[in-house]
Amino acid sequence: MSEQTGADAARNVSADREISADGAGDDYEHHGGFPVYEPVKAGPNYGTFVETFRRLQDLMVSTHAPDDVIDRAIEQTEALVELLAPYEVPEGRSPAGFNVELPGRGSALLLPWKIEKFGEDGVRERGMFRRYHLGGNGAAHGGTLPLLFDDLFGMVIHANGRPIARTGYLHVNYRKITPIETELVVDGWVDRVEGRKAYCKAELRDLDGNLLADSEALMIQLLPGQQ
Numbered sequence: 607m608s609e610q611t612g613a614d615a616a617r618n619v620s621a622d623r624e625i626s627a628d629g630a631g632d633d634y635e636h637h638g639g640f641p642v643y644e645p646v647k648a649g650p651n652y653g654t655f656v657e658t659f660r661r662l663q664d665l666m667v668s669t670h671a672p673d674d675v676i677d678r679a680i681e682q683t684e685a686l687v688e689l690l691a692p693y694e695v696p697e698g699r700s701p702a703g704f705n706v707e708l709p710g711r712g713s714a715l716l717l718p719w720k721i722e723k724f725g726e727d728g729v730r731e732r733g734m735f736r737r738y739h740l741g742g743n744g745a746a747h748g749g750t751l752p753l754l755f756d757d758l759f760g761m762v763i764h765a766n767g768r769p770i771a772r773t774g775y776l777h778v779n780y781r782k783i784t785p786i787e788t789e790l791v792v793d794g795w796v797d798r799v800e801g802r803k804a805y806c807k808a809e810l811r812d813l814d815g816n817l818l819a820d821s822e823a824l825m826i827q828l829l830p831g832q833q
């Protein structure tokens with residue numbers, strides 16, 4: 607039997623939580639005030655679309671092109687905006703963020719990391735900070751690490767079988783320079799639970815096992831009606 611990937615595990619956990627439109631048979635009733643999202647499956651080339659856009663983001667912050675090239679880039683970007691704008695949809699209806707087999711679940715906002723493990727005992731992701739995420743002198747921008755940790759903690763809560771929660775606080779210790787364009791691994795888990803409060807921890811390491819940053823967050827389960 608083939609081994610279950612992190613993406614498979616994430617999909618299975620989510621499928622187990624699916625409920626009917628009228629809420630009957632809801633075994634995952636604590637959504638707070640969140641709507642119940644139906645995952646939107648990406649088409650076969652959606653991953654390539656997001657990756658191409660990410661490449662563009664990298665180039666946006668790493669090129670110094672002549673003015674005539676910038677003028678052509680504006681024209682082509684405007685054409686792209688015109689192409690896509692008719693397909694804008696409300697929150698929860700785009701494939702962005704729902705496709706666990708894609709880096710960053712297919713959302714250009716998220717770090718392009720892939721889920722390697724998704725279980726009650728924790729979530730592991732692997733990936734790189736890219737040129738787009740550069741802070742200074744080869745290091746990832748300090749603001750991009752909380753983004754990685756915050757999204758990871760959301761998944762940790764989901765994988766742990768806990769109801770929807772929001773981040774009350776998120777603390778990051780920057781232990782060593784986090785390099786861009788270098789493969790890294792992040793692990794997150796629920797450390798302890800007190801009622802609605804889940805205290806989560808995470809560690810970001812390089813492939814030699816060096817601790818680059820660690821984080822602790824308080825994830826607070828939403829009450830009915832809480833947004």
Ligand SMILES: CCCCCCCCCCCCCCCC(=O)SCCNC(=O)CCNC(=O)[C@H](O)C(C)(C)COP(=O)(O)OP(=O)(O)OC[C@H]1O[C@@H](n2cnc3c(N)ncnc32)[C@H](O)[C@@H]1OP(=O)(O)O
Binds near residue numbers: 764772775801824
């Ligand atoms: C197929 C597809 C599957 C894919 C798989 C999907 C995975 C899916 C991933 C999603 C990933 C997104 C994850 C993003 C998660 C965010 O980033 S959410 C955005 C950032 N956070 C926010 O905007 C939260 C804003 N704050 C709030 O809305 C409200 O403060 C909250 C969180 C609802 C809590 O409000 P409240 O119910 O009034 O709670 P309150 O009574 O004040 O506090 C409850 C308890 O927590 C304590 N507390 C509250 N705040 C703090 C604090 N800052 N410090 C210490 N203690 C605190 C209180 O003291 C209290 O303790 P007890 O007295 O009960 O012991």
